[in-house]
Amino acid sequence: xxxxxxxxQLALDLVGVFAFALSGGLVAVKKRLDLFGVLVLSGxxxxxxxxxxxxxxxxxxxxxxxxxxxxxxxxxxGLVTFLYHPGVExxxxxxxxxxxxxxxxxxxGGSLKALGAGMDPLTSVIVGGITAVGGGIVxxxxxGQVPEVLRREMYALPALLGSALIVTAHHFDAVSPLVIWxxxxxxxxxxxxxxxxxxxxxxxxxxxxxx
Amino acid sequence: xxxxxxxxQLALDLVGVFAFALSGGLVAVKKRLDLFGVLVLSGxxxxxxxxxxxxxxxxxxxxxxxxxxxxxxxxxxGLVTFLYHPGVExxxxxxxxxxxxxxxxxxxGGSLKALGAGMDPLTSVIVGGITAVGGGIVxxxxxGQVPEVLRREMYALPALLGSALIVTAHHFDAVSPLVIWxxxxxxxxxxxxxxxxxxxxxxxxxxxxxx
Amino acid sequence: xxxxxxxxQLALDLVGVFAFALSGGLVAVKKRLDLFGVLVLSGxxxxxxxxxxxxxxxxxxxxxxxxxxxxxxxxxxGLVTFLYHPGVExxxxxxxxxxxxxxxxxxxGGSLKALGAGMDPLTSVIVGGITAVGGGIVxxxxxGQVPEVLRREMYALPALLGSALIVTAHHFDAVSPLVIWxxxxxxxxxxxxxxxxxxxxxxxxxxxxxx
Numbered sequence: 001x002x003x004x005x006x007x008x009q010l011a012l013d014l015v016g017v018f019a020f021a022l023s024g025g026l027v028a029v030k031k032r033l034d035l036f037g038v039l040v041l042s043g044x045x046x047x048x049x050x051x052x053x054x055x056x057x058x059x060x061x062x063x064x065x066x067x068x069x070x071x072x073x074x075x076x077x078g079l080v081t082f083l084y085h086p087g088v089e090x091x092x093x094x095x096x097x098x099x100x101x102x103x104x105x106x107x108x109g110g111s112l113k114a115l116g117a118g119m120d121p122l123t124s125v126i127v128g129g130i131t132a133v134g135g136g137i138v139x140x141x142x143x144g145q146v147p148e149v150l151r152r153e154m155y156a157l158p159a160l161l162g163s164a165l166i167v168t169a170h171h172f173d174a175v176s177p178l179v180i181w182x183x184x185x186x187x188x189x190x191x192x193x194x195x196x197x198x199x200x201x202x203x204x205x206x207x208x209x210x211x
Numbered sequence: 212x213x214x215x216x217x218x219x220q221l222a223l224d225l226v227g228v229f230a231f232a233l234s235g236g237l238v239a240v241k242k243r244l245d246l247f248g249v250l251v252l253s254g255x256x257x258x259x260x261x262x263x264x265x266x267x268x269x270x271x272x273x274x275x276x277x278x279x280x281x282x283x284x285x286x287x288x289g290l291v292t293f294l295y296h297p298g299v300e301x302x303x304x305x306x307x308x309x310x311x312x313x314x315x316x317x318x319x320g321g322s323l324k325a326l327g328a329g330m331d332p333l334t335s336v337i338v339g340g341i342t343a344v345g346g347g348i349v350x351x352x353x354x355g356q357v358p359e360v361l362r363r364e365m366y367a368l369p370a371l372l373g374s375a376l377i378v379t380a381h382h383f384d385a386v387s388p389l390v391i392w393x394x395x396x397x398x399x400x401x402x403x404x405x406x407x408x409x410x411x412x413x414x415x416x417x418x419x420x421x422x
Numbered sequence: 423x424x425x426x427x428x429x430x431q432l433a434l435d436l437v438g439v440f441a442f443a444l445s446g447g448l449v450a451v452k453k454r455l456d457l458f459g460v461l462v463l464s465g466x467x468x469x470x471x472x473x474x475x476x477x478x479x480x481x482x483x484x485x486x487x488x489x490x491x492x493x494x495x496x497x498x499x500g501l502v503t504f505l506y507h508p509g510v511e512x513x514x515x516x517x518x519x520x521x522x523x524x525x526x527x528x529x530x531g532g533s534l535k536a537l538g539a540g541m542d543p544l545t546s547v548i549v550g551g552i553t554a555v556g557g558g559i560v561x562x563x564x565x566g567q568v569p570e571v572l573r574r575e576m577y578a579l580p581a582l583l584g585s586a587l588i589v590t591a592h593h594f595d596a597v598s599p600l601v602i603w604x605x606x607x608x609x610x611x612x613x614x615x616x617x618x619x620x621x622x623x624x625x626x627x628x629x630x631x632x633x
Contacts, residue, residue: 028572036579037572051478056262058271060480065552066545123277130276137353142559144568146355150239150248157247267473269482334488341487344462348564357566361450361459368458 008177009116012109012184013050013063014073019102020135021046021074025081026091026098027143035082042078043071044142049102049134053110053127057117096195099136099148104187107132107159108180111166121167128163129156154194162187219388220327223320223395224261224274225284230313231346232257232285236292237302237309238354246293253289255353257281260313260345264321264338268328307406310347310359315398318343318370319391322377332378339374340367365405373398430599431538434531434606435472435485436495441524442557443468443496447503448513448520449565457504464500465493466564471524471556475532475549479539518617521558521570526609529554529581530602533588543589550585551578576616584609 024045028038047064054062064070086094110131114124133149133156140147149155166183169175235256239249258275265273275281297305321342325335344360344367351358360366377394380386446467450460469486476484486492508516532553536546555571555578562569571577588605591597 031568031572033572036576040571040578055266055477056272056276058269058480061478061541061545061549065478065548066542068544071544071548119272120277122279122282123272126276126282127272141352141563142569142572144355144566146242147353149251150242150244150353154247156251266477267483267487269480330483331488333490333493334483337487337493338483352563355566357453358564360462361453361455361564365458367462 009109009113012105013070016102016105016109017046017070017073018077019098021077022081023095023098024139025078026085026095027139029081029085030091031143038082039078041139041142043074045135045139046074048138049106049131052134053113053131056127057114057119059117100188100191103132103159103191104162104184107162107187108166108183111163115170121171124167125160125163129160132159158187158190220320220324223316224281227313227316227320228257228281228284229288230309232288233292234306234309235350236289237296237306238350240292240296241302242354249293250289252350252353253292254285256346256350257285259349260317260342263345264324264342267338268325268330270328311399311402314343314370314402315373315395318373318398319377319394322374326381332382335378336371336374340371343370369398369401431531431535434527435492438524438527438531439468439492439495440499441520443499444503445517445520446561447500448507448517449561451503451507452513453565460504461500463561463564464503465496467557467561468496470560471528471553474556475535475553478549479536479541481539522610522613525554525581525613526584526606529584529609530588530605533585537592543593546589547582547585551582554581580609580612
């Protein structure tokens with residue numbers, strides 16, 4: 001098994017934290033929260049997924065509350081959002097793009113960290129998926145909106161596909177920086193295509209519906 | 212102390228997962244989510260309580276994200292709900308029945324697992340209660356509705372009673388499959404009676420109320 | 423390093439639990455929940471922050487679900503709220519005061535417990551902050567309202583300041599009961615001043631806003 005580069009893990013975490021912190025900050029701006037509301041929602045969105053991951057695999061305390069680089073990254077992203085943000089009507093689109101970036105990075109990084117902690121392949125895929133969607137769920141629940149992961153476009157699926165891919169690569173000792181960033185790019189691309197095309201998953205048939 | 216049968220623990224978990232997954236899927240259908248939304252809400256409802264239990268007693272990774280049988284059970288229940296579900300106007304009733312079944316099984320199963328992990332009696336009762344109500348809380352918070360556990364009929368109480376009963380039985384070395392399923396049946400029966408009779412707990416007096 | 427008095431830790435926990443349980447009960451009364459809804463929301467508000475703290479620092483099972491004194495304290499506070507509560511129109515004000523008391527006690531107590539568990543200073547500050555705001559977030563999310571921590575007055579900041587202060591005191595071996603209660607008083611005072619003066623943090627500029 002290849003030893004996995006801790007610098008690369010940190011790089012994945014930092015990119016994900018920054019992207020989700022921006023997304024959290026933008027949602028806070030949209031909800032007209034003040035500076036501290038923006039920082040709190042930035043932090044919760046940025047660090048929520050990673051904290052869930054670390055709690056689930058038993059790596060305590062979670063890096064999201066102990067590594068100053070992640071915390072600083074989230075804080076800076078929150079401040080940036082507060083000072084420079086697009087008009088409210090354009091925020092939703094930006095949130096989707098940033099969300100897709102965080103989703104991609106955290107899915108791959110979460111699975112790799114789970115594998116590194118000795119989790120079996122299935123657990124590692126699920127942990128990757130939870131890392132990816134966790135921050136967005138925390139963000140949306142705190143902000144009082146239905147989590148993105150439950151809305152109609154494909155969201156959890158690209159994350160799980162990416163996680164499954166990197167876990168498979170790990171099984172065949174084929175994890176390299178190129179493969180890692182390739183998987184990240186793939187998840188991001190699939191998610192963005194879904195956003196752009198507004199791909200709908202099938203909806204349940206409704207029988208005897210009243211409205 | 213009797214050694215507790217791991218097959219029985221798995222059986223309890225599987226029944227609870229299946230019942231809560233159906234309930235989560237039905238809530239998702241009611242909220243008009245698409246296939247993935249249905250699967251995500253099924254999974255969250257089915258596995259949320261057990262994941263909380265395992266995190267609280269330190270049994271990591273939680274079986275809810277590592278045992279393929281539980282995951283598969285949740286997935287199948289989600290798919291079944293998506294494909295075959297009653298008309299929207301009848302869903303709420305079905306959710307209540309399934310919810311009661313999951314509540315009963317998880318209360319007893321959660322307490323037994325906590326006892327098996329060496330928790331003291333009080334902790335085991337509370338863990339049973341959290342296992343029982345956890346999945347429903349996750350389901351309702353994600354779906355943006357007030358959790359069932361806070362609504363007006365008796366909900367947490369039957370679960371806690373069942374947990375206290377099985378913990379007492381354990382104290383007297385009287386845990387057997389018969390006792391276990393008896394406790395499950397009791398919790399289910401009490402909860403269903405409360406649903407059917409729409410039993411109200413007392414409400415606080417309101418002084419100086421405006422509306 | 424001074425050995426930290428476990429009785430003082432318990433005292434901090436008890437005060438915080440009681441204050442947050444009252445706040446949770448009052449929110450439940452305001453939402454017109456029944457007796458069990460009041461008790462559940464009391465318990466969730468009272469014990470949520472401490473459970474998060476213990477899960478994050480790996481001290482399992484969390485005292486919030488294993489120490490009968492904390493559970494009893496939460497239960498009594500819930501019952502008290504149910505039986506004797508102010509008119510609905512005065513509840514919001516009471517919730518804020520109790521919330522401030524719980525915030526102060528949990529911030530300092532959470533940081534001290536984290537330090538005692540061997541966490542580094544940064545982690546201990548963050549854990550103190552999460553202990554302080556966690557219960558209120560659980561309360562507000564369950565009750566379906568935007569968490570206090572995201573609303574406009576200063577909320578997380580006083581908690582983090584208090585946590586930083588006690589962690590600094592710990593660094594210089596200067597933790598004593600006097601210092602501890604001094605920090606608690608400071609956090610409470612800063613938070614109450616913010617509530618009374620309705621201090622607003624700066625709000626983001628809005629460009630191109632439509633509404």
